[in-house]
Amino acid sequence: MQFDSFSDFLAMGGYGFYVWLSYGVTALLLIILVMASKSQNKAVIAHIRARQKRENKLRQAAAQQKQQQVKTKNDSNEVLS
Amino acid sequence: MWKWLHPYANPEVTYHFTGKLMPWFSALAAIFLSIGLVWALAFAPADYQQGESFRIFYLHVPAAMFSMSIYFAMAVAAFCSLVWQFKLSDAAASAMAPVGATFTAIALITGAAWGKPMWGTWWIWDARLTSELILLFLYLGVMALHNAFEDKNLAGKAAGILTLVGVINLPIIKYSVEWWNTLHQGATVSKLGKPSMTADMFWPFLMSFLGFAFLISIIICIRFRTEILSRNSMRPWVKTLLLPSTDSTSPSAVGEK
Numbered sequence: 001m002q003f004d005s006f007s008d009f010l011a012m013g014g015y016g017f018y019v020w021l022s023y024g025v026t027a028l029l030l031i032i033l034v035m036a037s038k039s040q041n042k043a044v045i046a047h048i049r050a051r052q053k054r055e056n057k058l059r060q061a062a063a064q065q066k067q068q069q070v071k072t073k074n075d076s077n078e079v080l081s
Numbered sequence: 082m083w084k085w086l087h088p089y090a091n092p093e094v095t096y097h098f099t100g101k102l103m104p105w106f107s108a109l110a111a112i113f114l115s116i117g118l119v120w121a122l123a124f125a126p127a128d129y130q131q132g133e134s135f136r137i138f139y140l141h142v143p144a145a146m147f148s149m150s151i152y153f154a155m156a157v158a159a160f161c162s163l164v165w166q167f168k169l170s171d172a173a174a175s176a177m178a179p180v181g182a183t184f185t186a187i188a189l190i191t192g193a194a195w196g197k198p199m200w201g202t203w204w205i206w207d208a209r210l211t212s213e214l215i216l217l218f219l220y221l222g223v224m225a226l227h228n229a230f231e232d233k234n235l236a237g238k239a240a241g242i243l244t245l246v247g248v249i250n251l252p253i254i255k256y257s258v259e260w261w262n263t264l265h266q267g268a269t270v271s272k273l274g275k276p277s278m279t280a281d282m283f284w285p286f287l288m289s290f291l292g293f294a295f296l297i298s299i300i301i302c303i304r305f306r307t308e309i310l311s312r313n314s315m316r317p318w319v320k321t322l323l324l325p326s327t328d329s330t331s332p333s334a335v336g337e338k
Contacts, residue, residue, distance in 0.1 A: 001123055009123065013133035018198050022137045022191040023122070026144070029190075030296070033183045037300055041307040048314045049323050 092169060092309045093318045099302045106302065110295035117288030125285045137195040138282075143290045145188035147297060148216060149251055151181035155223070156248045159241035171237035172312055174244065175227040176304035180297055182220035189213060200264050208257035209265040212250055219247040233312055 003009040012019040089095050121139035128135035158174040161167050192210065193203040204210065223240045230236035258267045278286070313319050 002125070002127060003123065012136065013127060015132060015134035015198055018134055018194045019122075019136050022140055022194045023118075025190050025194075026140050026187050029183050029187055033180065034300060034303075037179075037303040037307070041303055041310075044307050044311045044314075045323060048310065048319065051314070052320060052323065 090167060090169060092172075092313050092316075095169060096306055096309050099306055103299060103302050106295045106299045110292055110299060112292075113288050113295060114292030117285055117290070117292045120285035121289055125282055126279075128282075131199060134195060134198050135282075137191050139286055139289045141188060141191040141195055142286065143293045144184045144191060145213070146290070147293060148181055148185040148188050148213070149254060151177055151184060151297065152216065152220070152244075152247070152251060155181060156244050159237075159244040162237055163241045163245070168234075168312070169309070171233065171241070172308035173301075173305055174223075174241065175237065176301050176308050178220055178223045178227065178240075179304070180300050182217060182224065184293075184297070185213065185217040185220055189217065196264075205264055207263040207265065208261040209254065209263050212254045212257050215250055216247075216254060219243070219250060223247075 010016055010020075089098065117139070121136055125136065125139070127133050155174050155177040158170040158177065162170040162174060189210075192213075196205070197203050223244055226240035226243055227236050230239065257263065258265050310319060310323075
């Protein structure tokens with residue numbers, strides 16, 4: 001240990017401001033970078049999922065419509081015969 | 082070697098491979114960064130000339146070294162993408178740019194905070210500082226180009242050309258302290274032959290250097306995987322990977338698969 005007390009450690013032999021400024025800015029920038037990268041990852045995943053949901057819904061609706069069309073067609077065929 | 086590398090041109094294989102690497106990188110980064118920075122701040126000796134301000138060295142030098150090596154890695158990826166049209170290397174280059182920009186900014190800011198007590202000024206327009214500032218602008222330009230086009234292939238081409246032109250700046254930064262008169266001191270660590278550092282300063286430096294290396298690897302992995310997903314969002318493997326039935330689990334659970 002290079003320092004006798006905690007206040008000595010904070011003072012950094014008179015260079016406290018510059019040393020802690022460096023370590024603080026570095027930590028801040030790295031934390032921002034990590035958080036931004038993670039949130040971008042989540043946003044892309046959420047975006048792809050939302051689009052998939054929409055596509056599935058559209059596909060389901062189209063299938064239902066088709067089924068109904070076939071049904072009404074069959075019904076009218078029965079009536080005719 | 083090509084046979085061994087070939088599967089990693091497949092985005093799905095690479096996505097899962099990087100996913101497996103990430104926990105290891107996280108553990109190693111946590112270990113090396115905590116050992117290195119505590120050692121640097123509290124246990125390493127003060128410099129006989131610069132006193133305790135020398136503790137900025139353990140951030141400034143790794144950050145400056147990585148600002149250049151990330152640029153070099155980005156240039157290699159851009160070159161592969163321009164010459165062989167590997168789609169994944171485009172994704173890698175665009176994942177690396179913001180990480181490199183952050184480390185360039187850290188190198189500049191810690192340098193200023195070290196320059197003020199040692200040289201008496203935050204900033205001076207000398208060769209080393211100016212060329213490092215140009216490196217930051219190159220990174221910002223590459224990032225802007227990656228985001229400027231809707232078509233990712235076009236964006237990759239434009240950003241790749243700027244990246245390759247900017248490589249000329251790397252030797253200028255590296256040798257600026259030898260070519261021009263400057264306030265900036267010469268190389269401390271990378272001097273071959275006779276090391277100009279004592280062991281009790283070199284070890285904390287090496288630890289924090291490795292810690293930063295692994296931290297950079299994690300961040301690039303996260304960004305690279307995001308790029309892979311967004312560029313392959315219409316592929317069946319992405320669709321099955323992000324199946325809506327897993328909606329109840331948090332999105333982060335996808336990363337561990």
